[in-house]
Amino acid sequence: MYKYDQYDQAMVDARVAEYRDQAQRRLEGRITEEAFRPLRLQNGLYLQLHAYMLRVAIPYGTLNSTQMHALADIAEKYDRGYGHFTTRQNIQYNWIKLEESADLLADLAKVEMHAIQTSGNCIRNISSDQYAGAAADELVDPRPYAELLRQWSSFHPEFLTLPRKFKIAVIASETDRAAMRLHDIGIRIVRNEAGELGAAFYVGGGMGRTPMIAPCIRDFVPLDQLITYAEACLRVYNRHGRRDNKYKARIKILVHELGQEEYTRQVEEEFAHLLTQGIEPPLAELERIKGHFADPAFKTGLPTEVDRSDPEFALWVDRNTHPHRVPGYVSATISLKPVGGIPGDASVEQMHLMAELASEYSFDECRVTHAQNIVLPHVEIARLHEVWTKLEAAGLGTPNLDRIDDIIACPGLDYCSLANARSIPVAQKISERFAANGKADELGNLKLKISGCINACGHHHAGHIGILGVDRKGTENYQLLLGGSEAEDTSLAKITGPGFDEAGIVDAVETATNVYLAHREEGERFLDTYRRIGMAPFKEALYG
DSSP: OOOOOHHHHHHHHHHHHHHHHHHHHHHTTSSOHHHHHHHHHTTTEEEOSSSEEEEEOOGGGEEOHHHHHHHHHHHHHHSSSEEEEOTTSOEEEEEEOHHHHHHHHHHHHHTTOOOTTSSSSSBOOOEEOTTTTTBTTOSSOSHHHHHHHHHHHTTOTTSSSOSSOBOEEEEOSSSOSSOGGGSSEEEEEEEOTTSOEEEEEEESOBOTTSOBOOOEEEEEEEGGGHHHHHHHHHHHHHHHSOSSOGGGOSHHHHHHHHOHHHHHHHHHHHHHHHHTTTOSOOHHHHHHHHHTTOOOOOOSSOOOSOOOOSHHHHHHHHHHEEEBSSTTEEEEEEOSOOTTOOTTEEEHHHHHHHHHHHHHHSTTOEEEOTTSOEEEEEEEGGGHHHHHHHHHHTTOOOOOTTSTTSOEEOOGGGTOTTOSSOSHHHHHHHHHHHHHHOOHHHHOSOOEEEESSTTOTTOGGGSSEEEEEEEETTEEEEEEEEOOBOSTTOBOOEEOSSOBOHHHHHHHHHHHHHHHHHHOOTTOOHHHHHHHHOSHHHHHHHHO
């Protein structure tokens, strides 16, 4: 994984010192909260319902054991003993004291981490496939390109005050595990007919108030022009993006209003101009970055078969491991979704354990997924049982990847000042309901996502089943959506009809799954059945 050089470290250390002075002036009353707000947001510090929340960047979701141990130490020292892993492959702390926030950032800097550009109208954390560098189906490891984009976008003087926040994802397989087309810019590394590697650019996706799927505006950009093309996309947005209305400020609105053809024309014009300016980093820099992502010392001749004599272990292997490109290894997902748990939360003890497992079993590396779980990317098949045994003892061995109880949920009204309704209790009750009725096994692949407001941090638009919390005359109400997908078959879920109260939405989810079980054909997922039979049978069962 990427290691800071002297420039990275100096940049982060300087920002900590700058912020320390800003926070001290706020504490002493020398600047107002209004003046301090943009300063703290530049360092990932939000003021939520009950306390300050800090969002820490985890570029493309990759961590080493030292960093995971540090995140655990921060949770113990500055928070209430846990951290919350997010759909942006970041981590959030919900109970931060302003007077301690600069010390926290200094502790992050010691392990090559920061909270820069995790908030504000700038380019946010670059996300990627959680199996990058390990997956059997990818063309190349996409993380060097994500890292190049991270370096280009950090403190980019032209893009620090964009019309609105901006999110980029990079993948390198036909299977989309990063919701790439629901980003402002989605990049897929591809190979053309001549066998050359390049990038397909998808621009104008997003969720929130007006969800849209990004169209492909160029199917092949040479990799030695990747940054130049990204800059062209951003420049056109920065030039025309709305700054008078935050609800119409995202690039998806610009692409929609200009039209894909006209937006693309302007990008191509800007791209041609930028090519004459020579802004692309030299290929030597990309090769330097690639050196940080060289393969670990994989063994050869390892056993490739799993000992399935323990049925509980075999079930976890079937559900929570992913094929590796090197024989004898798999990628193992650690579920942060125990029955009745808070999706994405991990305790101090659990984070320390995950760090230890990464160090001992996965070449000192782990990944945060956009589904709020943790991956050990390189685990020997012969040692999987050891890993699972330790996970089970810590409450981290739930075999539920991509099932109805592997729920994505935002913090909701329990923490967030923007939320209209609680997400966490709904997720807990759904998890408990399906654990009790035993239907989770029968349902199989079914992705359920919950957001506490229209901002869609829980990705409800992309759920096979989505839930959106709204305010209905001062009471919490929940809309049920069906038919979304964040994968390569990207689609946006549709609202079924009138909303439900908290108990009613749990019943409604079960009703929707019963319709699926009654109508599915051999091999169909929930999403497949919904697409085949349409909304009508679900509405009839839900509303009569």
